Amino acid sequence: MEEKNLTAAPETAAAEAAPEKVSRNFIETIIDADLRDGVYDRVMTRFPPEPNGYLHIGHAKSILLNYGLAQEYGGKFNLRFDDTNPTKEKIEFVESIIADVNWLGADYEDRLFYASDYFPQMYECAVKLIKKGKAFVCDLSAEEIRAYRGTLTEPGKESPYRNRSVEENLELFERMKNGEFADGEKVLRAKIDMASPNINMRDPVIYRVAHLTHHNTGDAWCIYPMYDFAHPIEDAVEGVTHSICTLEFEDHRPLYNWVVEECEFPHPPKQIEFAKLYLKNVVTGKRYIKKLVEEGIVDGWDDPRLVSISGLRRRGYTPESIRAFVEMSGISKAQSIAEMPALEYCIREDLKLKVPRVMAVLHPLRLVIDNYPEGQTEMLEASNNTENPELGSRQIPFSRELYIEQEDFMEVPVKKYFRLFPGNEVRLMNAYFVTCTGVDKDGDGNVTCVHCTYDPATRGGNSDTRKVKGTIHWVNAPTAIRATARLYENIVDEEKGVYNEDGSINLNPNSLEECACFVEPSLAGAKAPARFQFVRNGYFCVDAKDDAPDHPVYNRIVSLKSSFKPV
Ligand code: ATP
Numbered sequence: 296m297e298e299k300n301l302t303a304a305p306e307t308a309a310a311e312a313a314p315e316k317v318s319r320n321f322i323e324t325i326i327d328a329d330l331r332d333g334v335y336d337r338v339m340t341r342f343p344p345e346p347n348g349y350l351h352i353g354h355a356k357s358i359l360l361n362y363g364l365a366q367e368y369g370g371k372f373n374l375r376f377d378d379t380n381p382t383k384e385k386i387e388f389v390e391s392i393i394a395d396v397n398w399l400g401a402d403y404e405d406r407l408f409y410a411s412d413y414f415p416q417m418y419e420c421a422v423k424l425i426k427k428g429k430a431f432v433c434d435l436s437a438e439e440i441r442a443y444r445g446t447l448t449e450p451g452k453e454s455p456y457r458n459r460s461v462e463e464n465l466e467l468f469e470r471m472k473n474g475e476f477a478d479g480e481k482v483l484r485a486k487i488d489m490a491s492p493n494i495n496m497r498d499p500v501i502y503r504v505a506h507l508t509h510h511n512t513g514d515a516w517c518i519y520p521m522y523d524f525a526h527p528i529e530d531a532v533e534g535v536t537h538s539i540c541t542l543e544f545e546d547h548r549p550l551y552n553w554v555v556e557e558c559e560f561p562h563p564p565k566q567i568e569f570a571k572l573y574l575k576n577v578v579t580g581k582r583y584i585k586k587l588v589e590e591g592i593v594d595g596w597d598d599p600r601l602v603s604i605s606g607l608r609r610r611g612y613t614p615e616s617i618r619a620f621v622e623m624s625g626i627s628k629a630q631s632i633a634e635m636p637a638l639e640y641c642i643r644e645d646l647k648l649k650v651p652r653v654m655a656v657l658h659p660l661r662l663v664i665d666n667y668p669e670g671q672t673e674m675l676e677a678s679n680n681t682e683n684p685e686l687g688s689r690q691i692p693f694s695r696e697l698y699i700e701q702e703d704f705m706e707v708p709v710k711k712y713f714r715l716f717p718g719n720e721v722r723l724m725n726a727y728f729v730t731c732t733g734v735d736k737d738g739d740g741n742v743t744c745v746h747c748t749y750d751p752a753t754r755g756g757n758s759d760t761r762k763v764k765g766t767i768h769w770v771n772a773p774t775a776i777r778a779t780a781r782l783y784e785n786i787v788d789e790e791k792g793v794y795n796e797d798g799s800i801n802l803n804p805n806s807l808e809e810c811a812c813f814v815e816p817s818l819a820g821a822k823a824p825a826r827f828q829f830v831r832n833g834y835f836c837v838d839a840k841d842d843a844p845d846h847p848v849y850n851r852i853v854s855l856k857s858s859f860k861p862v
């Protein structure tokens with residue numbers, strides 16, 4: 296590896312991990328052509344979340360795609376809340392979404408919008424359609440509308456209210472707005488084509504009566520626009536050029552185009568669909584994450600086992616690692632499934648050179664060095680990151696009593712076990728060679744303490760005369776900090792698959808293990824989002840929620856090894 300990589304600025308580590316962009320993705324190809332042909336003279340994209348939950352890794356892809364395109368073309372990027380359905384929307388979600396988008400680094404500058412601010416324009420568009428004879432007030436019930444709609448193989452049937460006069464429609468729509476009708480009593484429908492092979496075009500409902508209080512507009516409105524009518528208007532009002540959404544909206548595109556054309560927007564936006572990001576064996580959908588939260592199976596939307604953006608943040612993922620992962624997964628029209636190990640690879644690559652490597656013992660076992668002077672403590676030097684000398688070194692205390700990992704000792708070693716067992720010599724990382732001389736046991740025969748002798752000539756962990764096969768880590772017992780380490784596994788049982796037929800989730804009973812551990816004293820005062828490599832145990836970060844000065848809590852972000860290789 297070149298020297299440049301060893302000393303690279305931390306921020307570039309993840310970017311370098313991502314494969315080089317060799318060709319333009321299909322969206323860039325469309326935008327290139329639009330600019331070349333003069334369809335648009337600028338680029339504006341947006342991310343339009345519905346504030347009905349927290350964002351997840353799939354949304355991160357959409358955010359970074361839209362923001363990235365705006366940056367690439369010197370255009371603008373809007374964050375717009377698609378808050379046209381008051382039933383499920385909450386301020387808590389608005390706030391969390393803003394925090395997540397900011398954290399990801401998608402800078403919308405002052406371009407934060409609320410679709411609900413456009414209710415007057417949407418109303419005007421509806422009136423315009425009525426005046427053009429392109430929309431009508433319909434008295435059919437929801438069930439009747441469904442029955443009249445037809446099927447994929449049968450055309451629909453026209454509503455008996457379809458031919459109301461423009462005047463009657465204008466008057467009824469106004470009365471809908473004034474609150475004269477009950478919920479569901481009347482709707483406004485676009486007048487398109489009940490025989491269209493595309494069911495979305497069969498006189499879709501565009502406004503409904505709903506006496507609801509909205510988080511932004513309060514009780515100002517008792518009619519609310521439907522998504523397919525509202526969304527294109529939101530885009531058009533803002534001047535969005537490329538309205539990028541996921542594949543399930545492909546069949547809605549003709550309606551999108553119909554709305555912007557019939558409402559006569561001068562530079563109508565263009566909808567482009569791409570495939571959603573799916574992660575194999577991971578709960579990604581908002582609806583399912585919500586279920587885990589509401590049933591109290593997880594510790595809120597930011598539970599570190601979730602792939603919500605706030606969960607990933609609390610787990611210790613960096614924005615850079617998420618960006619690298621999203622780039623690695625690519626943009627396409629074809630549905631594909633990404634894998635969790637790819638995301639884990641990206642965080643490892645990002646942290647590898649950035650964070651200090653320290654010693655922590657997750658499952659402690661006492662070790663006493665019987666020939667080390669009682670009451671003496673010495674300071675030993677340890678490199679903070681052997682692959683990145685820029686991180687320097689630190690002094691760590693060493694004395695007669697230490698903790699090591701339980702798994703680093705075996706009274707009766709199995710084959711090829713090179714760590715500590717009676718009679719064997721190992722290296723204590725950064726310290727000395729020690730040889731096991733015996734053990735103490737409790738009444739049940741469990742080993743409670745390992746006894747060793749050390750060789751003072753091996754200070755720093757080196758010897759001119761002999762080699763040892765095993766190196767183990769340790770912490771100095773008198774100065775170690777007691778902490779909790781949380782080790783995570785997938786929240787779902789991968790063997791059984793994520794969902795059952797009834798939509799319930801197969802839970803993994805071992806998705807969270809809490810250990811009472813010891814960390815070296817250099818970690819004193821570490822605050823979230825401080826990240827470390829605990830040597831041999833993985834990357835960890837301070838938990839943002841439960842960590843307290845007298846009770847540190849660390850989340851394992853990811854273990855150190857994986858068989859994953861980027862393509
Ligand atoms: P979910 O499917 O989890 O319920 P949603 O699509 O209902 O999410 P919205 O708030 O409506 O959530 O979505 C905001 C934007 O994020 C939309 O443009 C949507 O297409 C995009 N998006 C949602 N999920 C994904 C995903 N898995 N991959 C890529 N983009 C996504």
Ligand code: MG
Nearest residue numbers: 344345347581
């Ligand atoms: Mg949605």
